[in-house]
Amino acid sequence: xxxxxxxxxxxxxxxxxxxxxxxxxxxxxxxxxxxxxxxxxxxxxxxxxxxxxxxxxxxxxxxxxxxxxxxxxxxxxxxxxxxxxxxxxxxxxxxxxxxxxxxxxxxxxxxxxxxxxxxxxxxxxxxxxxxxxxxxxxxxxxxxxxxxxxxxxxxxxxxxxxxxxxxxxxxxxxxxxxxxxxxxxxxxxxxxxxxxxxxxxxxxxxxxxxxxxxxxxxxxxxxxxxxxxxxxxxxxxxxxxxxxxxxxxxxxxxxxxxxxxxxxxxxxxxxxxxxxxxxxxxxxxxxxxxxxxxxxxxxxxxxxxxxxxxxxxxxxxxxxxxxxxxxxxxxxxxxxxxxxxxxxxxxxxxxxxxxxxxxxxxxxxxxxxxxxxxxxxxxxxxxxxxxxxxxxxxxxxxxxxxxxxxxxxxxxxxxxxxxxxxxxxxxxxxxxxxxxxxxxxxxxxxxxxxxxxxxxxxxxxxxxxxxxxxxxxxxxxxxxxxxxxxxxxxxxxxxxxxxxxxxxxxxxxxxxxxxxxxxxxxxxxxxxxxxxxxxxxxxxxxxxxxxxxxxxxxxxxxxxxxxxxxxxxxxxxxxxxxxxxxxxxxxxxxxxxxxxxxxxxxxxxxxxxxxxxxxxxxxxxxxxxxxxxxxxxxxxxxxxxxxxxxxxxxxxxxxxxxxxxxxxxxxxxxxxxxxxxxxxxxxxxxxxxxxxxxxxxxxxxxxxxxxxxxxxxxxxxxxxxxxxxxxxxxxxxxxxxxxxxxxxxxxxxxxxxxxxxxxxxxxxxxxxxxxxxxxxxxxxxxxxxxxxxxxxxxxxxxxxxxxxxxxxxxxxxxxxxxxxxxxxxxxxxxxxxxxxxxxxxxxxxxxxxxxxxxxxxxxxxxxx
RNA sequence: GGGCAGUUAGCUCAGUUGGUUAGAGCGUCUGGUUUACACCCAGAAGGUCACAGGUUCGAGCCCUGUACUGCCCACCA
Numbered sequence: 004x005x006x007x008x009x010x011x012x013x014x015x016x017x018x019x020x021x022x023x024x025x026x027x028x029x030x031x032x033x034x035x036x037x038x039x040x041x042x043x044x045x046x047x048x049x050x051x052x053x054x055x056x057x058x059x060x061x062x063x064x065x066x067x068x069x070x071x072x073x074x075x076x077x078x079x080x081x082x083x084x085x086x087x088x089x090x091x092x093x094x095x096x097x098x099x100x101x102x103x104x105x106x107x108x109x110x111x112x113x114x115x116x117x118x119x120x121x122x123x124x125x126x127x128x129x130x131x132x133x134x135x136x137x138x139x140x141x142x143x144x145x146x147x148x149x150x151x152x153x154x155x156x157x158x159x160x161x162x163x164x165x166x167x168x169x170x171x172x173x174x175x176x177x178x179x180x181x182x183x184x185x186x187x188x189x190x191x192x193x194x195x196x197x198x199x200x201x202x203x204x205x206x207x208x209x210x211x212x213x214x215x216x217x218x219x220x221x222x223x224x225x226x227x228x229x230x231x232x233x234x235x236x237x238x239x240x241x242x243x244x245x246x247x248x249x250x251x252x253x254x255x256x257x258x259x260x261x262x263x264x265x266x267x268x269x270x271x272x273x274x275x276x277x278x279x280x281x282x283x284x285x286x287x288x289x290x291x292x293x294x295x296x297x298x299x300x301x302x303x304x305x306x307x308x309x310x311x312x313x314x315x316x317x318x319x320x321x322x323x324x325x326x327x328x329x330x331x332x333x334x335x336x337x338x339x340x341x342x343x344x345x346x347x348x349x350x351x352x353x354x355x356x357x358x359x360x361x362x363x364x365x366x367x368x369x370x371x372x373x374x375x376x377x378x379x380x381x382x383x384x385x386x387x388x389x390x391x392x393x394x395x396x397x398x399x400x401x402x403x404x405x406x407x408x409x410x411x412x413x414x415x416x417x418x419x420x421x422x423x424x425x426x427x428x429x430x431x432x433x434x435x436x437x438x439x440x441x442x443x444x445x446x447x448x449x450x451x452x453x454x455x456x457x458x459x460x461x462x463x464x465x466x467x468x469x470x471x472x473x474x475x476x477x478x479x480x481x482x483x484x485x486x487x488x489x490x491x492x493x494x495x496x497x498x499x500x501x502x503x504x505x506x507x508x509x510x511x512x513x514x515x516x517x518x519x520x521x522x523x524x525x526x527x528x529x530x531x532x533x534x535x536x537x538x539x540x541x542x543x544x545x546x547x548x549x550x551x552x553x554x555x556x557x558x559x560x561x562x563x564x565x566x567x568x569x570x571x572x573x574x575x576x577x578x579x580x581x582x583x584x585x586x587x588x589x590x591x592x593x594x595x596x597x598x599x600x601x602x603x604x605x606x607x608x609x610x611x612x613x614x615x616x617x618x619x620x621x622x623x624x625x626x627x628x629x630x631x632x633x634x635x636x637x638x639x640x641x642x643x644x645x646x647x648x649x650x651x652x653x654x655x656x657x658x659x660x661x662x663x664x665x666x667x668x669x670x671x672x673x674x675x676x677x678x679x680x681x682x683x684x685x686x687x688x689x690x691x692x693x694x695x696x697x698x699x700x701x702x703x704x705x706x707x708x709x710x711x712x713x714x715x716x717x718x719x720x721x722x723x724x725x726x727x728x729x730x731x732x733x734x735x736x737x738x739x740x741x742x743x744x745x746x747x748x749x750x751x752x753x754x755x756x757x758x759x760x761x762x763x764x765x766x767x768x769x770x771x772x773x774x775x776x777x778x779x780x781x782x783x784x785x786x787x788x789x790x791x792x793x794x795x796x797x798x799x800x801x802x803x804x805x806x807x808x809x810x811x812x813x814x815x816x817x818x819x820x821x822x823x824x825x826x827x828x829x830x831x832x833x834x835x836x837x838x839x840x841x842x843x844x845x846x847x848x849x850x851x852x853x854x855x856x857x858x859x860x861x862x863x864x865x866x867x
Numbered sequence: 868g869g870g871c872a873g874u875u876a877g878c879u880c881a882g883u884u885g886g887u888u889a890g891a892g893c894g895u896c897u898g899g900u901u902u903a904c905a906c907c908c909a910g911a912a913g914g915u916c917a918c919a920g921g922u923u924c925g926a927g928c929c930c931u932g933u934a935c936u937g938c939c940c941a942c943c944a
Contacts, residue, residue, distance in 0.1 A: 427872065428871090614880080619872095619880090626879075626892080635906090636906045637903090707908080805909080808910035810898095812898085
């Protein structure tokens with residue numbers, strides 16, 4: 004193969020990308036044993052949106068490990084999936100096609116919609132869930148193509164035969180199988196109770212999807228008359244709009260101020276609703292006025308008191324977060340002055356809670372005797388759905404749950420069986436499990452997701468019987484209960500008395516994502532394959548989703564098989580912008596990878612990723628790409644030298660026994676520990692350490708010193724012993740280094756490999772299937788007579804270089820004399836390399852002045 | 868409020884179980900047409916290892932405390 008004059012990353016990378024596409028270098032071999040196989044639980048990226056530099060970063064880390072393990076001879080299972088199921092896709096489809104999902108609408112097999120550019124003229128078209136899901140499928144397919152092309156460009160060594168998407172039939176089936184299995188095991192259950200609710204998406208969410216946001220708020224001080232007295236209890240509340248939902252008042256049992264009122268009733272202002280006064284230690288005397296109003300529902304404590312005191316439900320918020328119609332004076336809505344209450348409520352009804360709050364405060368301020376004290380502004384943390392824009396509410400709803408609270412200890416124990424890299428990430432997992440306070444809410448009131456595979460019977464009166472569930476058989480899955488009729492029923496019985504109805508909900512996307520190991524392995528559908536792939540070797544992922552993806556995956560593996568899902572989990576850090584801020588779309592500081600790849604090359608971008616250790620957040624520094632590109636250029640040029648210098652010399656004629664020079668043996672002795680240390684680092688998933696060691700050796704030991712030392716001999720006339728020894732050594736060192744760089748710089752390494760080594764009988768045609776260097780390859784080469792030869796050579800070289808630099812002379816300028824003062828052992832060691840040293844540094848005379856004692860050797864330089 | 872990390876040269880980061888004078892790259896400065904490479908080579912300057920105590924013959928590393936930064940969790944009347 005011809006070696007180009009100059010290194011052109013784009014040319015090299017395009018060529019190999021195309022060449023690899025036609026080969027099956029990365030194909031998993033199902034016939035090989037589990038022990039020989041290395042299985043990666045690749046994160047499926049969310050396809051709606053674009054990949055940013057952070058993805059390139061962490062996905063490169065996975066590929067380093069995969070490529071290393073492959074070179075160690077492992078049969079790599081490295082699948083890639085697309086996480087297309089879920090809210091982000093729904094939003095994209097709604098905007099792109101101007102449609103909205105309306106579950107009651109019948110399926111239209113001939114539905115045609117067009118993409119809209121800019122703001123749509125018409126209101127969104129209501130379509131069936133099945134149509135909506137089909138449109139989502141079409142849209143994500145396009146994104147997946149773009150993602151695939153970027154991964155290919157980055158040289159990711161996926162086995163594309165294992166490609167999947169989390170919404171495809173296989174994933175829906177596995178996800179539904181999981182649910183049915185847990186239903187049989189009584190690990191999932193349905194319950195109607197207050198649930199964390201997002202009023203914009205109109206769906207329940209789980210504890211793991213919460214995030215706190217600081218919001219300005221205020222304590223409003225309201226007078227509650229104690230029934231039958233002239234005394235007022237002052238309630239401090241941040242949610243005055245929930246006053247109509249008030250069902251009780253609570254004080255601390257030891258609070259002297261209020262002890263006398265416990266057991267009496269208080270009357271809410273404005274609505275005149277008598278409510279009981281309870282004592283409970285959860286009421287904090289220090290907070291507000293020490294008097295808490297219990298509403299259905301303002302916060303989690305309200306739910307607890309509501310349950311504890313068996314309080315009535317006065318639900319005022321509807322699922323959109325608006326105040327729904329209620330009538331005081333009706334059963335459950337007692338009021339001593341219902342007419343007044345209804346007049347006030349009429350002004351709130353239909354408003355979002357925030358507007359209702361404003362209104363009720365105005366009314367309270369205008370009504371004498373209601374406000375006890377001026378409001379007090381505060382800032383406090385409020386719970387949000389992580390993807391939501393408005394605070395969560397607690398709204399009673401029927402939902403499916405997975406039992407978690409009864410197995411916290413077991414889940415912590417499972418976590419301890421897994422290797423966490425870095426290890427301290429294990430603590431994050433354990434703290435999360437310890438802090439769990441709810442079972443996992445599985446159901447979402449959304450559309451583009453995996454349907455919950457359950458139908459319910461409808462009785463003769465048209466009432467849905469939630470405890471009379473109809474579940475499909477395993478063979479039927481995947482099913483859509485809104486489109487498919489259960490066995491024994493006809494479609495026209497849907498929604499009719501004595502008929503059936505389908506569960507309208509879909510699963511939390513994590514319910515499916517948590518099954519990536521089972522999705523990839525085939526699980527119960529292919530037990531043989533499952534056995535060969537599960538538990539997996541590594542799960543690579545980001546640390547902020549330990550509480551979701553890692554946690555839920557551990558939960559599923561435990562509930563289904565009492566197993567851990569993988570032996571190790573490796574956690575990449577984040578890419579921060581140069582100001583150390585996390586990259587995010589909302590911050591507007593996201594860097595797209597394509598221009599960087601074009602400018603520096605995929606190998607250089609991978610190099611940048613390889614410099615960051617696991618778990619460490621790294622500030623983006625464009626200089627590092629430059630360094631990566633420089634490394635590629637250097638590797639290209641050094642390789643060109645090593646190979647072209649000996650054009651015409653048959654590589655097969657170069658054998659280990661020709662390596663006779665002490666300098667050469669000394670250089671090889673430097674490589675041995677490098678190979679071991681880099682492999683050790685890689686075995687611990689510390690690719691960054693492996694890269695650093697390799698790079699350091701390559702640049703300093705190999706290029707700056709060894710090549711320069713050996714170079715004069717390579718110009719010998721004829722095939723001298725020294726020249727052959729140098730040729731064999733250069734080739735051997737170089738062949739090892741190219742392989743050690745291969746996981747990081749796969750394109751360039753492959754290119755160089757094909758210049759020189761692809762035809763090697765004990766290697767593979769591709770560097771990526773060639774063995775990682777082992778000490779065995781160098782076993783036939785004797786150790787140098789002294790381990791001091793190499794360091795002493797460097798000592799002389801450094802002294803001479805410094806002398807020349809100090810004198811502003813060219814490095815080629817001749818040196819009259821160098822006197823080395825050292826002990827006899829060192830003198831003997833150095834003596835082996837005298838010829839190479841003098842030739843490299845143009846030294847006329849090198850005197851070795853032996854002195855007894857252990858004093859450090861010194862070199863004195865006398866310039867010409 | 869609880870927890871987990873981190874704080875080392877102007878910048879980005881290494882620093883293995885405590886062991887001479889603390890490292891690299893980038894940047895800066897000085898020199899060098901050297902037949903692989905000027906996307907290069909050589910050299911130099913640059914650090915009270917956040918701070919304060921302690922253990923030790925010896926601490927960047929171990930212990931205690933403090934400050935700051937980031938993340939996770941809790942609180943939400």
